[in-house]
Amino acid sequence: MSNVRDIAEAIGSPVAFTAKVLQQLARKGLISSMKGAKGGFYIEAKTLRHLNLCTIVNAIDGNGITENCMLGLRECSEKNPCPVHHQYKHIKAGIIKMLNESMVNNLTIDVEKKLSVLKN
Amino acid sequence: MSNVRDIAEAIGSPVAFTAKVLQQLARKGLISSMKGAKGGFYIEAKTLRHLNLCTIVNAIDGNGITENCMLGLRECSEKNPCPVHHQYKHIKAGIIKMLNESMVNNLTIDVEKKLSVLKN
DNA sequence: TATATAAAGGACAAATTCATCCTATTTAAC
DNA sequence: GTTAAATAGGATGAATTTGTCCTTTATATA
Ligand code: FES
Ligand code: FES
Numbered sequence A, B: 001m002s003n004v005r006d007i008a009e010a011i012g013s014p015v016a017f018t019a020k021v022l023q024q025l026a027r028k029g030l031i032s033s034m035k036g037a038k039g040g041f042y043i044e045a046k047t048l049r050h051l052n053l054c055t056i057v058n059a060i061d062g063n064g065i066t067e068n069c070m071l072g073l074r075e076c077s078e079k080n081p082c083p084v085h086h087q088y089k090h091i092k093a094g095i096i097k098m099l100n101e102s103m104v105n106n107l108t109i110d111v112e113k114k115l116s117v118l119k120n
Numbered sequence C: 001t002a003t004a005t006a007a008a009g010g011a012c013a014a015a016t017t018c019a020t021c022c023t024a025t026t027t028a029a030c
Numbered sequence D: 001g002t003t004a005a006a007t008a009g010g011a012t013g014a015a016t017t018t019g020t021c022c023t024t025t026a027t028a029t030a
Helices: A004-011 A015-027 A045-050 A053-061 A085-101 A104-112 B004-011 B015-027 B045-050 B053-061 B085-101 B104-112
Strands: A032-034 A040-042 B032-034 B040-042
Touching: A004 A015, A004 A040, A015 A032, A015 A053, A045 A104, A053 A085, A053 A104, A085 B085, B004 B015, B004 B040, B015 B032, B015 B053, B045 B104, B053 B085, B053 B104
Parallel strands: none
Antiparallel strands: A032 A040, B032 B040
C-alpha cells in the first residue's frame, strides 16, 4: 500500500497528475485504492499476476496504438492500406506482442534489483 | 509541380495546415518550392532518389522517435534503463530501420498503381 | 467521537499541438 | 507594366494534453 506522494516521488511525476492517473487505473479495476488514514493504492495479488502493459496502456490511452494508421488515415486496414501499412504492421504487431508479454510483476523484479529505474 | 490546394486535397488535410508542413520541408531542403503563377511544390529528382521517411520525420518532429524513452524518462540509455528498455529497443530499432528503408520514390509506386491510398 | 490522513472528483490553468487568416513577396502571362 | 496566382511568414485562435487546486468523502487511530 503506497500513497500518491510516495508513488509520485518514486517516478518523478507531479503529485496531482499522478493522482489522476492512479484514479483512472483504479476506476478500471487495474489497481485498488483505500481512502483514509493508512490508505493508498495497491494491486490485488490476483490482479497483479495477470496485469500486463497492454491492459494499462489501453486503460489510459485507449486502443489507439493497436488501431491507428501510422500516417493518420481515419482507418488502418489491409483493404485500403496507406503507403507504409505493410511495413508498419510488423512493427505494430511487435509493439502489441511486447505490451502483452510485459507482465508488471516481472518488470518489478529488475526495479527491485536496481537493474532498471523508474526515474532519472 | 503541385500547389498546396491540390496536395491538401490529395491527402485530405486542411489547406493552411498542409502549407505550413510543406514550408517546413522546403526550409529543410527536402522539397523545393516556387512562388508565383504556375508555382508550387516539387521534389528535385536528385533529392527524391535519396529521400526516405526517416529524413522527413526528423525534419518535422525531430529525433524523438529515435531518442526518447518509451516510459518518458528524461533519457533513454543502456546504462540506466527503464523497465521496458530492453524490450523496447528492438522495436525502436525496427522503426528506425523501417523509416530508413522506406524510400519515398518507392512508396509512390503503389500509390500510382492505386495499391495504397493517401486518404480515406 | 474527534482528529488526522488519504483518495475521489470537479473546476480550473498552463502548455503544446493543431489549424486558420491575413499580408507580403515572387513569378508567369498577357 | 498590370494582373492573377502562388508560396512565405507572422499573428492569432481552437483543441488537446498536461498539470493544479480545492472541496468532499472515507478510514484509522487515539
Ligand atoms: S493504413 Fe496506415 S498503417 Fe495501416
Ligand atoms: S530507458 Fe526507457 S526505453 Fe530506453
